[in-house]
Amino acid sequence: MTVDVEQNGSLSLSKTADKTSVAAAGEEIVYTLTVTNNGNVTIEDVIIVDDKVNVNENVGDLAPGESATVTVTYIVSQADMDAGSIVNVATVSGTDPKGEDTDTEDGVTVDTEKAARLTVTKTVDSPTFTEIGQVLTYTITVKNTGSVSLSNISVVDPLTGFEASIESLAPGEEEVFTTTYTIALKDLENGSVVNTVLATGTDPDGEEVTDEDSVTSEGSSRRIIANDDEFGEFPINFSGVLGNILENDLLEGERPDPNDVDFEFTELDGIVGLNINENGELSLLIPGINEPREYRLKYTLRETVNPTNFDEAFVIFRLLDNEVDLSVEKTSNNIEVFEGDEFDYVITVRNNGGTDAENVVVTDELPNGVSYVSTNFVSTDPGVELSTEVQGNRVIWSIPVLPADAVVTITLRVRADALNGEVPLTITNRVTIVSDGEETNPVDNVDTDVNRVNPFFIPNVITPDGDGKNDTFEIKGLNKFVSNEIVIFNRYGDHVFERKNYENDWNAPGQVAGTYFYVLVGVDAQGRTHEFKGWIQVIK
Template identity: 25%
Template sequence: MKKILLLIAALFAIFSPSHAQTQSSPTFGAAREFAVLGSGSVTSTGSSVLYGDAGTSPGTVVTVLPLGKVLGDVEAGTAIAAAAKTDVVRVYNELGRFASTSNLTGQTLGEGFNPGAAAVRGTTITRGVYKFDGDARISGRLKFDGQGNPNSLFIIQVNGDLVIDPGSAINIFNASPNNIFFWVTGKVTVGTGGMTGTPSALTGNFIVQNDATLSLNTTLVGRVLSTNGNIFLNNNNISLPEPVTTGGGSDGGGGPGGGTGSPNLRITKAVNGTTFTIGDNVTYTIQVSNSGSGDANNVTVTDQLPAGLELVPPVETDKGTFNATTGIWTIGTLPANQTATLRITAKTTAIGEITNVAVLGNGGGSDEAVICVRPARPNVVGLQEVCVGGTATYTVNNISPGVTRLAILAPETNGITIEAQTLTSFTLRVSATTAPGTYPVTVVAVATGNCLNSQEFPIELVVRAAPIAPAITSPQGALCAGTTYQYSISQPVAGITYTWSVSGPGWDRISAATGTQVQVKAGTGPGRVTVVASNGCGTATTSTPEVIPGIAPATPIILDNSGLCTGLAYAISNPVAGVTYTWTAPAGFTFADNNTTATGTSVNLKASNPNAVGTLTVTATNSTGSACASNAASVEVRAADAGSEIVPPTVFSPNGDGINDTWVIRNLVNYPENDLTIYNRWGNEIFKSKNYKNDWRATGLEEATYFYVLRVRGCDGKDQVFRGPVQVVR
């Protein structure tokens, strides 16, 4: 096939646009004489006229007659129709495999029907493969311009339905209608919207997978062929294009034939892509087909690789042999209705447009494939960061032979300019007014001619300025000696290093020296905190004002005055004038006013239950100047220390196990003036103690019940007597 559409590229407004490469059209084979060919049926309303054959396969319904005329043959479900149908499926599959050169998804072909220059001009398409990812519409005038090349190929690939508005026109200039193909995966409908009731004048071959419907009086120079649908006509005039050819490759007359028939050889050449980078491999597929009725003998093809291509073995062929030195493919005998295929892989070694021609021997015709080989993408190495007002120099390698210069796109509106450049290096300058930030720069290797330049190499240029003096967020309020504080950068900037230091008697940095914040311990004399902001472009320094930390009072000492008569009472043993003492009650306790905090040199606590235990704390704070607090002093608080209820146990077990071995009278320790006497059941005195210490063990006594008499003197000086039994259990 005459393959490859050279893509149109406009890169940075400096590259030359490339022209469309030629590609060859598929051969219609047995279907080339059919104006319409459906899968199920072909039906016509009114008097349609077909200048060609009409047929169906596997269906058998063709109803153009009697009102209409088929000036060719009618093949309804015949073997000829089946052979034609096979070739239609082949053409459909081949068209679907063409690589698109432009994606028109969402666009309308034609400029509609509103009077004006746009509608008159319409839409012009040059040779190439145009793709729609979804439905497509033609509304108005669509022009195919071969630009003087009669072999120009036009393929419209529609992955959906194709709708053509009534009144639309498809015109062709400087090319053949045989090389216009509409490949449609859905259905084709001519007759919705547009200029309702107005005939359309169309050109081209509609190869559709499903149904095709032509509106009233539509004319077509071309074919309507369906692989799996029906065709509906309505007073249409359809004529085959003239002259009838089978594609861009030449139809050969064939070589000397065998048997009673005559051979008919045809050569086509295809390539596996449109654009390659130097060093890539490209694969060519050459096919020779014999559509005649007789064998072709002594068939040869010459395919000598041109400069810029280097053969990559092995060569694949299903018939004959290929001589890599001479480039001659010797097929030998090619029977009727058979095809020979050769695949050649070559490495691209030069840039530019390369045309590779395959020539069928004995004057049997030729076909060519044109590719675009673009330069390798350059590799750029250099600084990623630069200071405002500075320069950055880059080294460039991987430059392909034939590259004439580097195209460098830098954001000049931001003050970044190209100061110098060669094929192997360039220098960028950043102005003094360029704002810090990240700027994209792209580098492309430029080649002469109408092919493509290299792919772009992207650079992210980071522009930095020297730091400005940072602002420090300092602790609020007065500072106290020995206390740790945090200082931080108010608005840190990425890419800047912040280094901290402290000065002054007793001042100390207790965290890392670098970072956006620092932990500092205040000293006893005047001091300050300093930070230096730095990057590759300079430094800036900021210091806090000098401060004199306050001195905290001495840690207080707590006196525990708790007792039966005083309650849970605590006081400062060394109170200092001008100092405030703040107390905090533990859980389970409150102060006399039911609060959990209190101030003063002494406090009294109340317990929520008689067994409560906790830790009472107090701190000393200066009342004037800096409110610096001392370290906290603490004392253990036990509700039992001020308990007043005397509770003698009725049983205890002095068995030496360390549990309940003595007779302990609860709260008796709070009554130091007491007398205790123990009697046995006969009234004999067996134990007597003055100021009992909860230490009776019933030593030498047997398990039994004994009787006690306890006298205690209260805070009011009055005695209170308690009597009762106590059981000794070993």
């Protein structure tokens, strides 16, 4: 008996992936393909085909219930990312004993994490600008920072007028551009330049992707500072340089270079004959035409390359009417003075100013104990005239014109009067100077000399008794002479003592009490000889 058996050739295919999604091109997916003979006959020449992963593999014959597995790795492409998912379908086929084909298929889908992102960045070569015409260079970088390709990308920089197009950018790709901008006056006025760039592209789904970036350059910190200039005082007939207005002004903390700044006087306050040098120097060209007073001249100091950077200040100076600077000095040169001596005061008169002084009067108040003898003078300017007037103890010298820088030396000879007693007399002598001009430095218009008159006294009684009082013939002030000689003789004319350069030490040794006579001859420092005669009473 024959029993027919139904032959059933059946294959099944299972396909799996090791991940359900991917984030970027280049990632790997591991696919596992398993084929199983689910029939009751052997299937021959079982072939697995997967075009996505380039698989076409003959796993041989499979008996009923037998399986075969193929593992393959797939690298994700950018096209896969752009598509949004990776669909992979595999097929399997074989031949049963009856020669009939048996086939089946299976597929698996892996999603892609689709991120469309466009990034634009902008940098500038200088974070600051200082002047009109300065060129700022910008660098623009456009990059695809997403996971899908972008196309039809436009780049626009409105400030510089720059525009560019990019056909497409794959993830990670970038394009770099440069553009420039020239600083204008309005930028210096605004104090900064803000530059914004916009990039726009399209993702695979047709959606627009945009990004923008800005960069700021700050205006100059080269602040200009104009400070008031106090040029001082000048005589009414002054001509020459008053000063430099740039001397105390500042540009970026330092004295401005004349090439970097412009200045303009907006108020001249009535001054005439002013010359303004391009280096900032001010001069008066014509002497004596402006009135004597204070002048305040206003000026504007401006940075040449940045006219909005400016400041204002004043130049201040005074013109003085007949300004003079006289001085007087007086000295007796610390000479040792004795009563009866003639000695000299040296009075030095100077015109320290830049103009002639008119009607100069020098007055000397002679102190008590001193009498006027004579005047002599010399001058560095031979044209100087000097007259002398004595009014009691006051001596007045008049000089009609004392030229600028002239020096007059007056020698005033006086005599030391006799003292009332043996006590030295201090003599304080004061001299003053005035003129018709306005004195700029009155502190040196007065001077004083202090000296003293020492006594010169020849006694006529000595008591050489050894008590230490009046024991010798002591002549007070004998040292006023550089040399001396004395002779003492008795009433008979006999010389009892002779000495050159006597030292006040004669005490009548070996002589009897009585009257004696002397002759003293002294030579002073000027070589003049002085003779004194008299008597001495010796009491023992």
